[in-house]
Amino acid sequence: MVTSTDSLSEAQLLDVKGLKVHFPVKEGVFSRAKKFCKAVDGVDLRIGPGETYGLVGESGCGKSTLGKAICRLLKPTQGEINFLDQEIGNLSRAAMRPLRRDMQIVFQDPAESLNSRHTVREILEEPFIIQKIGDQAFRNAKVEELLDKVGLESKAADRYPFEFSGGQRQRIGIARAIALEPKLIICDEPVSALDVSVQSQILNLLMDLQKEMGVSYLFIAHDLAVVRVISDRIGVMYLGKLVEEAPGDELFNNPVHEYTKALLSAIPTPDPSRKRERIVLRGDVPSPIDPPPGCAFARRSPIEVSEEIASQDGRYQEVSPGHWVELHPATVADYDTYANR
Amino acid sequence: MDGSEPLLSVEDLTTAFDTDAGRVTAVDGVSFDLAAGSTLGIVGESGCGKSVTAMSIMSLLPRPAGKVLSGSVLFEGEDLIQASDERMQAIRGNEIGMIFQEPMTALNPVHKVGRQIAESISIHEGLNKKNALDRAVEILKMVGIPAPEVRVDEYPHQLSGGMRQRVVIAIALACRPKLVIADEPTTALDVTVQAQILELLQSLQKELGMAVIMITHDLGVIAETCSDVVVMYAGRVAERGSVTQIFDNPQHLYTVGLLNSIPRLDSPRKQRLNTIDGHVPGLMEMPVGARFAPRSPHPRIGEYLNSASFKEQRPGMIEVEAGHWVEDCSYVRVD
Structure with missing residues (x-):
């Protein structure tokens, strides 16, 4: 999908091509793995400087695995991850270390991702110690600065994570992630565990920090309304593949893929006077272990096709500028119009 | 509620927990009514007491x-707070179902799905094993x-999350209760599955004529499924009314803050969201007066x-x- 004439390609911070992450599945204690869980199965994705890419999908679609593979907490099975003009898909842990300055991650549950035996100061100092930056005085000043940036008082430094509420803990997680002024932060469901009023505080913080620091986000979440608010471009994942991607409101105003349409129609709206037509999908999401051949969505789509057509692969095609969709007779209502363009 | 007797009437309910640090009041003087066949939503953030109420x-x-320190829960005129354990066992499952x-x-992981449904039927309706299993199917x-004779x-x-929740609903409805209390029934589910489950609950409710108490933190779920709403904050009722009253004409500043802070599909992108400043007071430090006051944006709150x-x-x-109904304190109410 990237051509040499693509003027954008040079400006990319992250450029992922054909990424696959397959996990071997063992069936018995003694048997060797024969089956594979295809958690991520061929994803192309690019993020520019200062951009937020929202990645949505339901549980098990592979969005978190994709995020972990990009920041190399997992080893990809196949494909390229170009970050800052360097291929990082095959780098060792040691070779990755200097790059960690530029790529950080914020997890869903800060209670689990923050070391409970360390004070906030120790948590926030650690990145500087690992990267061998500055002396104690420098680090103390940095800790103070970071706490201020994420809206915590400086006296928070000498307390432990458990002394804070969920929202405050997420602020600490964000402070740690921005400590080294990274260029990209992978946010893996950062607000899903938080209450509504706290969720909006954290989203505001992330948007403020982006304005201030020019950081890019890969924002992974299952809540489309949340993703919409923060993202410049949004990709929808289904069973290991991106099925649709579009800038800003385009995805919400002109969804093309039937799965995106169903997803949008399923969101309950906080407006009792609005009753929406709901698209109910057939059956359940198939297992990523030995997924059905061809188009993964065909057998659930409201557009029914024969098994023969379902077992053919779709192709990922641009239908309007920046708007990509998995084109297949079962996934797109005006298939012929788009296919003949 | 139109002068007719409500199915359920909760009056001044106060519930406390004894902890090492002392007694904490999780629910503090909660009152609401529920008419037969209607759906009441209880909404609020974590720790507001909505689950403890249930x-x-x-x-x-x-x-x-x-x-329960004080108050009454009248179900068809009978006070459940005063009821014996045996009586409550007969009521739970039979007349009031839970999800x-x-x-x-x-669900019990070591028992087959069919057996778990049949169990509740045979306990409450006295059917034999064979007939109870047929009912389960x-x-x-x-x-x-799909294929219920296989699934039993x-x-x-062996079932997906959505299928499991359907089984839980099946168990709750097995004895055709008059009231179902659903505590965050779709929170653990994906949106497309949530849509299926909510639709199912609504159609079964119509079919069986039961009343539902829907406990959730999701205002979208409330707006789509409920006829009446109770908004809880820090153990008390901030506001209650019909779903249109609460969503179109909210009177408590907490409700207003909550409604304004949720990202919607039509709110402006890449712009700061409205927030509610501060945080919920800890259970040990609850004020006597209006509990939302320390966070209230009211100009003269000081x-x-x-x-x-x-x-x-x-x-x-x-x-x-x-x-x-709204909490009677002008400093936490819309002017």
Whole structure:
């Protein structure tokens, strides 16, 4: 999908091509793995400087695995991850270390991702110690600065994570992630565990920090309304593949893929006077272990096709500028119009 | 509610837990009514007491820590707070069904699905094993499980999350209760599955004519499924009324803040969201006066926070329009 004439390609911070992450599945204690869980199965994705890419999908679609593979907490099975003009898909842990300055991650549950035996100061100092930056005085000043940036008082430094509420803990997680002024932060469901009023505080913080620091986000979440608010471009994942991607409101105003349409129609709206037509999908999401051949969505789509057509692969095609969709007779209502363009 | 007797009437319910640090009041003087066949939503953020309210109604509070200190829960005129354990056992499942958030913990992992449904039927309706199992198949079919005669012989882990929640609903509805209490029934599910489950609940409710109490933190779910709403904050009712009163004409500043802070599909992108400043007071440091006051954006809130009435006087409820009740404190209300 990237051509040499693509003027954008040079400006990319992250450029992922054909990424696959397959996990071997063992069936018995003694048997060797024969089956594979295809958690991520061929994803192309690019993020520019200062951009937020929202990645949505339901549980098990592979969005978190994709995020972990990009920041190399997992080893990809196949494909390229170009970050800052360097291929990082095959780098060792040691070779990755200097790059960690530029790529950080914020997890869903800060209670689990923050070391409970360390004070906030120790948590926030650690990145500087690992990267061998500055002396104690420098680090103390940095800790103070970071706490201020994420809206915590400086006296928070000498307390432990458990002394804070969920929202405050997420602020600490964000402070740690921005400590080294990274260029990209992978946010893996950062607000899903938080209450509504706290969720909006954290989203505001992330948007403020982006304005201030020019950081890019890969924002992974299952809540489309949340993703919409923060993202410049949004990709929808289904069973290991991106099925649709579009800038800003385009995805919400002109969804093309039937799965995106169903997803949008399923969101309950906080407006009792609005009753929406709901698209109910057939059956359940198939297992990523030995997924059905061809188009993964065909057998659930409201557009029914024969098994023969379902077992053919779709192709990922641009239908309007920046708007990509998995084109297949079962996934797109005006298939012929788009296919003949 | 139109002068007719409500199915359920909760009056001044107060529930406390004895902890190492002392007694904490999780639910503090909660009152609401529920008409037969209607759906009431209880909405609020974590720790607001919505689940404890449900557990108090069902007498399912952890013992001996949890206690109902005062108030009454009249179900068809009978006070459930005063009812014996045996009586409550007969009521639970039979007349009041329950649906919990996490279907995997609500189901017994070592028993087949059919047996778990049949068990509740044979306990409450005295059917024999064979007939109860036939009913189980029938009920599984009713909750939209494909190939129910196969599924009755499967274990919970063999089903998807959505299917499991359907089984939990099947168990709750097995004895055709008059009231179902659903505590975050779709929170653990994906949106497309959530849509299926909510639709199922609504159509079954119509079919069986039961009333539902829907406990959730999701205002979208409330707006789509409920006829009446109770908004809870820090153990008390902030506001209650019909769903249109609460969403179109919210009177409590907490409700207003909550409605404004949710990202919507039509809110502006890449712009700061509205927030509610501060955080919920800890259970040990609850003020006597209006509990939302320390976070209230009211222009003269300082006046109230320094007043004797904030420290000593618990606000009551005031009816601002027919059926629409708000905490009676002008500093936490819309001007």
